[in-house]
Amino acid sequence: MTIAQKHPIPAAAIIRDDVEALDVARRIAVEFRRGAAVRDCNRRLPHAELEDFSRSGLWGISVPKKFGGAGVSRVTLARVMAIISAADSSLGQIPQNHFYALEVLRVNGSKTQQRRLFAAALAGERFGNALAELGTRTANDRTTRLAKEGAGYRIHGRKFYCTGALYAQRVPTLVVAEDGHQYLAYVSRNAPGLVVIDDWSGFGQRTTGSGSVVFENVPVRTEDLVSFQAAFERPTTVGPFAQILHAAIDAGIARAALEDALAFVRERSRPWIDSGVDKASDDPLTIHEFGRLAIRLHAAEAILERAGRILDVATAEPTAETVAAASIAVAEARALTTEISLSAGSKLFELSGTRASLSEHNLDRHWRNARVHTLHDPVRWKYHAVGNYYLNGQLPPRRGTI
Template sequence: MTTRIITSDGEALAVALDIARQLRPDSAVRDRERRLPHPELALITRSGLWGISVPKAYGGAGVSKVTLAKVIAIIAQADGSLGQIPQNHFYALEVLRVNGTPEQQQRLYAEVLAGRRFGNALAELGTKTANERTTRLSREGDGFRINGRKFYATGALYAQRIPTSVVDDQGVQHLAFVPADSPGLQVIDDWSGFGQRTTGSGSVVFDNVPVSAQDVVPFQSVFDRPTPVGPLAQILHAAIDTGIARAAYEDALHFVRTRSRPWVDSGVDQASDDPLTVKSFGQLAIRLHAAEALLERAGHYLDSARDDSTAETVAAASIAVAEARAISTEIALSAGTTLFELSGSQATLAEHNLDRHWRNARVHTLHDPVRWKYHAIGNYYLNEQNPPRRGTI
């Protein structure tokens, strides 16, 4: 498979818009039938979009975080599940940028530019908190063995490598870039969420899986010192929700213009002239534009933190991203619900599958609670308290 090498931010955005145009027509069918998007992911891979965050020094475009967030939002607008699948791919590449050795960076970045996709095996079920990890990394000779079970492993089903969070014998966390075809590794397609249905966010089981020492990158230290890894993870989530919100908004516009009937008391002939419907669209548009603006603003803060990572710049980026996450959560859910209020009963017919927008938003926005984003934001501005450094703020 020949993979394009994208070399600039402008090219990345142009390619994303072209790919989104091709993905959009069958998005409702893929969701309805839970049709796993292998051909679509191959299309995205060939386009070069999976490699846009590879630094220029290693042959990539090294795009800004503003551009990266926009690309994810564009793809998520076309298909919410496809927008989420590369989230942990880019997250792993950022961990590699921050903590990998030059040899690891050279080798793994080259794989990505050649068309290899990274999934993830980070979260686990049954632990006391969402951040706790029990999957073990045990020394064996010059390498290691991994034992454990993961869930919410978005993208692992489609990946050639599965970056996996593991804990060594000293209780220190690492990220192991495990080849997906390793003996003892099993990816299970058991994701049954009612939204984001084709993300492949199921289980990964490690039964004495071998991993080379050269494929293990320090992970815990990413959060022990100021780095932009945490807010990078979060801005991608905000971009996914913003894209889902834009999709719901655009579908609502189209449905009201072409199919909906005005309410009998409105005194107008077209639903698009109903004054209360017009007002509601105005409210949606303002909040959507605010979400998109805050997403771009957060990207600028994150770019600053990447260029100069201090406690202050990383905290400012984390808060800017938290603001984008808070409003993107709300508008994604609101747009998915208001679509039906404005479009009417016809919009609920299964043939349209318009409920996928709300289902996708509801499932994805549960990644981490928005109520704690407001707490972090308020504490930062009111009490000058920096937020904790981790991937969930």
């Protein structure tokens, strides 16, 4: 079977506005939820589900209206990501870097590049990613090289944490040119010398395909190179945009964990002997804990929506002040969504009882998924950035990990 046959481009619907995007997300989430536990348990890669996901048109909703997309608000995009992630957080994470690559294109691409690549996304192409690397001094250091050759370039290097590349038709790749400038290269999945390795072994987010991509003298055209570092040399929304998608994934995980805990306690759990009640759902201490979880989840979802509104302002008028405000608002959301996703995934077992730990239910996937996904960048530095902003008026650094 050829790569093209393994990674067909589906005929995608065109979603026209925010309302339609949310309606479609809610509809397909019902289908994705049904098989989520089994896919995670068996690590069954969601090829069929991704075809449905792509055909739904949701992968094109961030394309600006002037290029034929819905150009949905950041609030709506985060809601869509949270809805899908509540159904299956691996499916929710797979398009995260697709949207990120489209945002870099929106901010730094030429009009010609934007017309061509936005059209590809609207037609159903999935963009994966090859950004991070193992073995560098920090998570932001890169060694994958872009070398000039004739009228084009060649890429040499190896990437890891390449979420979505396994399922993509195009693999946006962060490369360093000979002069040190960093580019995002929108490389075809069919390019000779590009090898995707399914070696993701994390105990969470098991079906994201977040493994390795190897580049051995891979050709890339000049017209497929978009400056990456220029997005951080001036105020742009690329950083907080990436981060709000991560927060939305965690919010979705938290909601799934809470809903599964509620269902289990209502239907399967036994009350503690000292409670004096006949049903676990009437246990006053259990009720109290569910109240705490619900309040914290609703607070996290509310602050996520607030962050989306502030990010929409910065998208419309990117200045040092508006982008900093968006980065801080998103950092606040990431702090709360990190904590509630971990807490809900853990409290599920405390409140549901030992029976909930049986492997047949696979309820531990919520905590595993939250624990792995929230390691993307440390929440302790979110608190530092937020405190420094309010206490000392210090603007956060412009990068993708605030």
